[in-house]
Amino acid sequence: MPVVETIALTKVFKDFWRRDRVLAVSDLDLRIEPGEVFGLLGPNGSGKTTTIKIILGLLYPTRGRALVFGRLPTDVAVKNRIGYLPEESYLYRFLNARETLDYYGRLFQYPRRERQRRIDMLLDMVGLAGVARRRVGEYSKGMARRIGLAQALINDPDLLILDEPTTGLDPLGTRQIKNLITEELRRRGKTVLLCSHLLGDVEDVCDRVCILYGGRRRALGDIHELLSRNELTQITTEKLSGETIDQIRQVIRRLEGKDVLSVSAPSDKLETFFLRIVREAQRARLDTSGVSEGTGVAAFLRGESDAARGQAVIDGLVTAGARGAELAEASELPESPPPTAETSVIEELVETRPTPASPEDAGLASEPQGPPEADRRVIEALIKPTDPEDDRRA
Amino acid sequence: MRRTWAVARNMVAEAVRMKIALVLLIVLVAVIPIGPFVWEGDGTLKGRVQTFLTYSTTLVVVVLSILTVFVACQSLSKEVSEHQIYTIASKPLPRWQFIFGKWLGMCLLNGMLLTACGLAIYLFAKYLDLLPAPWLEKAALRYEVLTARQGVLPPVPDFTEVVEQRYEGLKKSGRLSKEEQTEEGAKRLKAEFHREARTQWRTIPPSERKTWVFEGLRPGPKCDYVHIRYKMQATPLPPRMQVDSVWLIGDLSEPGNGPIPRTDSINQWHYFPVSSRLVRPDGTLWVTFVNRPIDELNQAVSQGQNRSTVAFEEPDGLEVLYEVGSFEGNFVRSMLLIFAWLMPLAALGLFAGSFLSFPVGSLLCSSVLVASALADFVRESLYWVSERPNPQQDPLDYFSWMFKPFIQAVIHGVPQLGRYSPIDLLADGRVITWGSVAAGVGMMVLLQAALYLVLSIVIFSRRELAEVTV
Numbered sequence: 001m002p003v004v005e006t007i008a009l010t011k012v013f014k015d016f017w018r019r020d021r022v023l024a025v026s027d028l029d030l031r032i033e034p035g036e037v038f039g040l041l042g043p044n045g046s047g048k049t050t051t052i053k054i055i056l057g058l059l060y061p062t063r064g065r066a067l068v069f070g071r072l073p074t075d076v077a078v079k080n081r082i083g084y085l086p087e088e089s090y091l092y093r094f095l096n097a098r099e100t101l102d103y104y105g106r107l108f109q110y111p112r113r114e115r116q117r118r119i120d121m122l123l124d125m126v127g128l129a130g131v132a133r134r135r136v137g138e139y140s141k142g143m144a145r146r147i148g149l150a151q152a153l154i155n156d157p158d159l160l161i162l163d164e165p166t167t168g169l170d171p172l173g174t175r176q177i178k179n180l181i182t183e184e185l186r187r188r189g190k191t192v193l194l195c196s197h198l199l200g201d202v203e204d205v206c207d208r209v210c211i212l213y214g215g216r217r218r219a220l221g222d223i224h225e226l227l228s229r230n231e232l233t234q235i236t237t238e239k240l241s242g243e244t245i246d247q248i249r250q251v252i253r254r255l256e257g258k259d260v261l262s263v264s265a266p267s268d269k270l271e272t273f274f275l276r277i278v279r280e281a282q283r284a285r286l287d288t289s290g291v292s293e294g295t296g297v298a299a300f301l302r303g304e305s306d307a308a309r310g311q312a313v314i315d316g317l318v319t320a321g322a323r324g325a326e327l328a329e330a331s332e333l334p335e336s337p338p339p340t341a342e343t344s345v346i347e348e349l350v351e352t353r354p355t356p357a358s359p360e361d362a363g364l365a366s367e368p369q370g371p372p373e374a375d376r377r378v379i380e381a382l383i384k385p386t387d388p389e390d391d392r393r394a
Numbered sequence: 395m396r397r398t399w400a401v402a403r404n405m406v407a408e409a410v411r412m413k414i415a416l417v418l419l420i421v422l423v424a425v426i427p428i429g430p431f432v433w434e435g436d437g438t439l440k441g442r443v444q445t446f447l448t449y450s451t452t453l454v455v456v457v458l459s460i461l462t463v464f465v466a467c468q469s470l471s472k473e474v475s476e477h478q479i480y481t482i483a484s485k486p487l488p489r490w491q492f493i494f495g496k497w498l499g500m501c502l503l504n505g506m507l508l509t510a511c512g513l514a515i516y517l518f519a520k521y522l523d524l525l526p527a528p529w530l531e532k533a534a535l536r537y538e539v540l541t542a543r544q545g546v547l548p549p550v551p552d553f554t555e556v557v558e559q560r561y562e563g564l565k566k567s568g569r570l571s572k573e574e575q576t577e578e579g580a581k582r583l584k585a586e587f588h589r590e591a592r593t594q595w596r597t598i599p600p601s602e603r604k605t606w607v608f609e610g611l612r613p614g615p616k617c618d619y620v621h622i623r624y625k626m627q628a629t630p631l632p633p634r635m636q637v638d639s640v641w642l643i644g645d646l647s648e649p650g651n652g653p654i655p656r657t658d659s660i661n662q663w664h665y666f667p668v669s670s671r672l673v674r675p676d677g678t679l680w681v682t683f684v685n686r687p688i689d690e691l692n693q694a695v696s697q698g699q700n701r702s703t704v705a706f707e708e709p710d711g712l713e714v715l716y717e718v719g720s721f722e723g724n725f726v727r728s729m730l731l732i733f734a735w736l737m738p739l740a741a742l743g744l745f746a747g748s749f750l751s752f753p754v755g756s757l758l759c760s761s762v763l764v765a766s767a768l769a770d771f772v773r774e775s776l777y778w779v780s781e782r783p784n785p786q787q788d789p790l791d792y793f794s795w796m797f798k799p800f801i802q803a804v805i806h807g808v809p810q811l812g813r814y815s816p817i818d819l820l821a822d823g824r825v826i827t828w829g830s831v832a833a834g835v836g837m838m839v840l841l842q843a844a845l846y847l848v849l850s851i852v853i854f855s856r857r858e859l860a861e862v863t864v
Contacts, residue, residue, distance in 0.1 A: 056484045058860035076488050084484035090477040092404070094411035106400035107485040151481060161484075 001070050003159050003191040004032040004055055008064035011050050011215075024050040026215040027064065034158075035189040037181055039206035039223070041197065047215035048195045049087060052163055055193070056084055068159065080108070083157030087164045087195075089148030093137030097128050097147050100136055104151045121298035122150040126176075141168035149177065156300050160185060163195045174201065181205045184297045203227065232261075239265065397487050398495040405499025406506075409465050418461050419507055426450050426514045430522055439531040443522050443539050447515070447821040454511045455732055455811065458504060462736050463759035466500045466743025470854075471752040479859045490851045493744055497847060500740035504733060512729045516722075537619060538665060542719035542825040545623070547710055548606035548681075553591040557584050596712070597705040598685040605682040606712065611673045613716040619667035620716040622681065628660045628702040635660055637704055638687035644672030644680055655687070670716060679714055718825050727826040728816035734835045738809040739763075741846035748854040766808040773805055809842050 009028040015021045025047040032038045040048045053059040054066050057073035071078045091100055098119060105115035123129040126146035136147060145168045152160060166174040181192050182205050196202050202209060203223060211219040219226065240248075249260045409415040433445040470493075473479045482492065523540060561584055564570050573579040598604045613620060628637055641654040651672060658664045673679045685704050706712040742762055746755030765772075776798055814834035816826045
């Protein structure tokens with residue numbers, strides 16, 4: 001059973017006199033399967049958000065229908081399994097971050113202890129634990145966006161609907177959302193419906209995409225199939241000398257009768273560079289009234305139970321203890337004073353990153369070293385929402 | 395219920411943190427203590443406390459009424475206009491629970507504000523009671539204001555037969571006009587005869603006496619006195635606008651019980667206490683009014699010089715009052731009635747907010763509040779609207795007839811505190827019974843608030859919560 005299905009979905013907005021004014025969505029057929037990360041693309045006013053609002057039951061279709069988990073969107077029970085981040089974080093300005101999440105947690109009827117557990121983890125995850133008592137009305141747009149994301153995740157949803165999720169977010173937050181989708185949600189078989197016109201974001205995370213224009217579906221399919229350029233071949237090696245490159249050119253010309261179109265040395269991505277600078281500042285514990293470093297994906301979103309987390313802590317302590325013992329054995333070395341078991345455990349706890357290891361945590365080398373186009377996408381994400389180049393590629 | 399409670403808590407947090415409620419509460423709590431020194435009433439201690447109770451509770455009702463409808467309307471319409479509803483509606487919260495939670499939150503807020511204001515009013519009333527004053531003024535305050543008294547009116551005889559006989563007599567003698575013989579004309583004429591009969595029943599010509607038997611009095615063991623309360627009119631106007639009279643209360647053979655001479659101004663309320671022992675065991679009390687001055691020498695009722703006919707005002711110009719409870723109990727019940735009044739207003743605000751923007755919703759709420767304030771007046775006016783319009787006689791007659799059912803429906807639909815208002819009763823030291831509280835709650839909460847809530851829920855559940863964004 002598809003998680004989301006729309007059948008000939010049509011939405012016509014009418015004016016005061018009930019005359020048809022705008023055809024927002026027209027005969028849209030979609031099937032989003034479980035475990036899929038599905039991208040809904042299109043220029044402004046193409047019907048993306050309207051489609052999402054129909055899927056959420058905020059708007060009613062003029063014709064056709066939408067089903068979520070096989071039920072109508074107005075079915076309240078369905079909403080237990082949905083998380084939704086709107087295009088802007090519409091929050092209660094008078095509540096602080098903790099109260100905001102507590103309110104949404106109460107709507108899912110979680111017991112107090114469970115609610116607090118999830119709130120703590122989510123605040124850590126989105127890097128707002130340090131400012132959790134500040135009113136949301138005082139937050140920057142990016143910080144509000146993070147709380148918006150946290151509220152969407154509080155129920156560990158089976159279907160996560162993200163409408164322009166990276167709008168207003170810094171690259172750190174953008175990367176965090178991407179990691180969340182590509183690593184945790186996908187691994188756990190969650191379904192994500194991502195609506196964005198930041199094509200780089202969509203390309204990075206989506207399995208399939210649908211492109212809308214004028215409320216109609218213009219393209220639908222696997223993103224790699226849609227984007228693959230079979231007429232080109234790219235070879236990536238370690239740095240070559242000019243002489244070797246010349247020889248390769250000659251070999252290709254001789255064997256294939258084709259020219260090498262370009263040879264260049266890939267530069268570091270601006271996103272990677274930015275993340276490294278921020279991480280260094282965080283390690284130096286420089287003061288900030290904004291977001292702090294997130295602690296990685298919340299345990300409940302990784303599908304870990306309390307028992308599993310407890311075991312992980314014990315394992316960590318055992319490992320640290322063993323390492324302490326090894327260090328004790330090496331105490332004959334004159335350079336370092338003999339560490340006690342306790343201090344080595346503390347060092348271990350301080351140095352060991354809590355958990356899996358987002359790509360940044362695991363080391364910046366794990367960032368995808370894409371071709372120059374990939375670099376540009378990151379820059380676009382940082383500077384402006386869309387780029388004609390990306391539109392052409394889409 | 396947990397979800398509803400979450401919405402209610404959020405509603406209270408919103409009202410408190412947005413400082414609307416706080417500002418109003420500060421204003422109220424600041425004004426209430428000033429009241430006793432500004433509102434002096436008739437200058438007596440009793441008058442001052444009565445005026446204070448009347449004005450301060452009225453002020454609280456007005457301010458909380460306005461606060462309730464506007465905060466409720468704003469809270470709901472703002473969630474839609476500022477799109478917080480997007481995230482709420484995508485959570486497993488049925489829309490009816492959302493509306494009900496908002497209403498519950500508004501009731502909670504009102505409960506808190508009313509408790510604070512009520513406490514301030516009560517404490518200041520008690521403070522005034524402690525101020526030094528002559529013994530008589532203290533007693534008047536104690537027995538006429540800071541108490542809970544039951545009022546008993548003399549049973550009005552059934553005048554139907556008398557009226558019919560009079561009408562038939564006129565008809566037989568051919569002294570009725572054509573119009574007076576029509577159904578409508580006869581109805582008006584008989585109503586007039588009824589009024590005359592009732593007035594005559596309350597009228598005492600000069601030098602005459604009249605006795606009324608009050609029934610159903612149940613003064614408790616702690617009740618030492620019953621009070622006779624009355625207001626007279628006189629024609630022709632007496633000298634100095636005062637009437638000399640004699641009252642005979644209960645069994646005059648009782649030791650210590652004798653004629654009570656009085657000299658009272660007309661058109662003013664008067665009270666005097668008599669011993670509760672004069673009430674018979676069957677709960678009746680005989681009250682006789684003699685329209686003559688007393689001969690002070692022989693303590694007998696003498697022929698006097700009164701030349702004015704005296705009439706007690708309709709409908710409660712002559713009444714017996716006796717204590718049945720404490721001021722505290724009465725005060726709590728009056729606050730409960732005010733609280734019940736605020737409940738349909740909260741539902742009204744939500745009803746307006748469920749489909750209107752805040753400015754338009756406010757306009758609707760204001761109109762309903764005005765209609766509510768005028769309900770009693772309009773209801774009385776409708777009595778005179780003819781059931782058979784005669785456009786030739788009055789061109790507007792037809793319009794009045796046409797709109798009468800609509801206006802009646804509106805008047806029935808608007809919240810009505812007037813009918814259940816505890817303010818006058820409280821200031822007058824009259825008991826607000828649990829029965830009247832139950833009736834008020836039944837009408838205002840179970841009917842009117844429920845009606846508005848159901849309408850809000852139906853509208854809100856059916857409407858689209860998002861707007862055009864293409």
